[in-house]
Amino acid sequence: xxxxxxxxxxxxxxxxxxxxxxxxxxxxxxxxxxxxxxxxxxxxxxxxxxxxxxxxxxxxxxxxxxxxxxxxxxxxxxxxxxxxxxxxxxxxxxxxxxxxxxxxxxxxxxxx
Amino acid sequence: xxxxxxxxxxxxxxxxxxxxxxxxxxxxxxxxxxxxxxxxxxxxxxxxxxxxxxxxxxxxxxxxxxxxxxxxxxxxxxxxxxxxxxxxxxxxxxxxxxxxxxxxxxxxxxxx
Numbered sequence: 001x002x003x004x005x006x007x008x009x010x011x012x013x014x015x016x017x018x019x020x021x022x023x024x025x026x027x028x029x030x031x032x033x034x035x036x037x038x039x040x041x042x043x044x045x046x047x048x049x050x051x052x053x054x055x056x057x058x059x060x061x062x063x064x065x066x067x068x069x070x071x072x073x074x075x076x077x078x079x080x081x082x083x084x085x086x087x088x089x090x091x092x093x094x095x096x097x098x099x100x101x102x103x104x105x106x107x108x109x110x111x112x
Numbered sequence: 113x114x115x116x117x118x119x120x121x122x123x124x125x126x127x128x129x130x131x132x133x134x135x136x137x138x139x140x141x142x143x144x145x146x147x148x149x150x151x152x153x154x155x156x157x158x159x160x161x162x163x164x165x166x167x168x169x170x171x172x173x174x175x176x177x178x179x180x181x182x183x184x185x186x187x188x189x190x191x192x193x194x195x196x197x198x199x200x201x202x203x204x205x206x207x208x209x210x211x212x213x214x215x216x217x218x219x220x221x222x223x224x
Contacts, residue, residue, distance in 0.1 A: 004155070035214075042116075042201055042214035043156070056211065090155050099143070099205050101212070103155030 002026070004104035006091050012110045013081050021076040021107045025093030031055075032074040033101060034066055035090040043090055049074055050096075078109075086111045115139075115213065116204050122219035125192055133218040135185040135202035143207035147176050147187045150199045150217065159187070159200075192222045 005024045013019050025032050031050040035043035048056035049068035068074045072093075078085055088108050092101035116137045125131045137145070144163045148156035160169045160176040162185070168177045173190045189196055199217035206213060 040216070040219075042216045044214070045211065088153065092155075099212070100146075100158065100161060103148075103157070105155045106153070108153065 004091055004093050004102055006089075006104040006107050008107060009105065010108045010110075012112060014112050015081055015083060017081050017111075018077065018079045019081060019109060021078075021089050021091075021109070022073065023076070023091030023093075023104060024073045025091075026102055028095065029093035029102070030072050030096050031094045032068055032072065033092045033094075034074070034076045035092065036060070036085075037088040037090055037106070039087070046076070081111045083111050085109065116202055116215035118200075118202050118215040118218050120218060121216070122221070124221045124223060127192060127194060127222050127224050129192055131189050131192060131220065133187045133189075133200050133202075133220070135187070135215055137183050137185070137202070137204045137213065137215075139183075139204040139206050139213050141207040142180065142183070143205035145176075145178055145185050145205070146203045147174070147185075148201040148203060150201055152198070156201055187218075189220070192220075194222050194224065196220060197222045 007022045033048040034046040037043040045058035047066040052068045063079045066076045088106040090106045091104045119134045146161045147159045150156040162178045164180040175188045178185045201217045202215040204213045
């Protein structure tokens with residue numbers, strides 16, 4: 001069984017650039033959540049999407065946006081990158097009615 | 113504000129020895145508590161999940177305990193192996209908001 005997949009695995013950007021991260025949930029999972037994990041810290045909630053609608057948003061600036069597609073895959077966009085955006089970005093999916101989340105391997109973003 | 117505090121922040125143990133990780137939370141109302149294992153640069157993988165009515169749950173050499181009255185949980189690793197070197201994250205589900213509160217993790221290093 002394929003788990004949650006994310007692409008790319010690593011990414012290097014410079015300040016001010018824009019980035020798009022992609023996530024494919026486990027088959028049958030309709031909910032996708034995005035987390036930012038800075039080195040040495042626990043994951044911080046960014047967004048949750050369910051059935052293509054935003055169901056939750058964490059304390060992140062408007063530079064962060066996301067969307068979910070009809071096939072339940074999702075994209076996370078970050079505009080005007082800052083050095084502090086360097087982190088591991090995790091995507092997690094879950095089944096309808098369950099809050100157990102299955103995490104992908106993450107995308108390591110480095111902003112120079 | 114919901115909080116999850118983990119201790120110790122990091123520890124080094126000899127291969128074959130046991131260790132116990134602590135998690136204290138203030139999330140209320142409480143739905144369930146999970147322990148995740150996260151290898152460096154990878155996504156978290158679920159080890160155990162407990163509801164408020166469960167006191168202990170095992171997964172191989174990992175045993176989690178929960179005291180919902182004192183809002184404390186522990187994860188005990190028996191006969192540690194080198195592959196146990198990872199960050200162990202305590203995650204508490206907020207029943208009211210259906211949100212997950214993450215601890216910063218316990219960094220465990222097992223040495224031969």
